[in-house]
Amino acid sequence: MRVFGWVCGGILALVAAFWCVTATADLALSAGVYGTPGTYKVETCNDTSNTRKNSDYDCYGDFTPDGGSVGDAVYVHLKDTGHDYPDGTEFDAQQGIEPGTIQRVGFWGVVGELWQVAVCVAVLAGLGYQAIKPRRESHGREPSRRQKVADRVGYAVMVAIPVGILSLIAMAAEPTP
Structure with a gap:
């Protein structure tokens, strides 16, 4: 059973590490x-979800670099934006x-990505804590170096x-531009 736990933990760590790098x-x-840097102008957004409960919005529009002209604009398809931006936003x-x-x-862009990094760090740190902490804790003496390291990872x-x-919470409260 212990080997199964280590294998599952290893797989979860690899997935979380990959997600953490991309996030x-x-x-x-x-x-x-x-x-x-530049400006993105939404042409249109479409709900790509098949269910009524969850919405996944794909948006289409143009990205214009700062100092660029309309001729410098690049047509970009944004997948799973999380927002149904009004046309022309x-x-x-x-x-x-x-x-x-x-x-x-800006603030809303950083907040929109920060939760993913936080979840990855929490999962990786939780797995690290489980791997490092001693199996048995001695109550009569000072904590071992291993326990101290595990406690720091737990922080x-x-x-x-x-x-x-x-x-x-901040993403949920975000005003639509």
């Missing part, structure tokens, strides 16, 4: 760390290395969970 890259793009965006990679910048979980929850 961190999107967060860096939203924060303006790299890429080309414009917002500040950052274009990544690939021309089709666009992220909303990351205690920070990442509230950050993720607060960014999800």
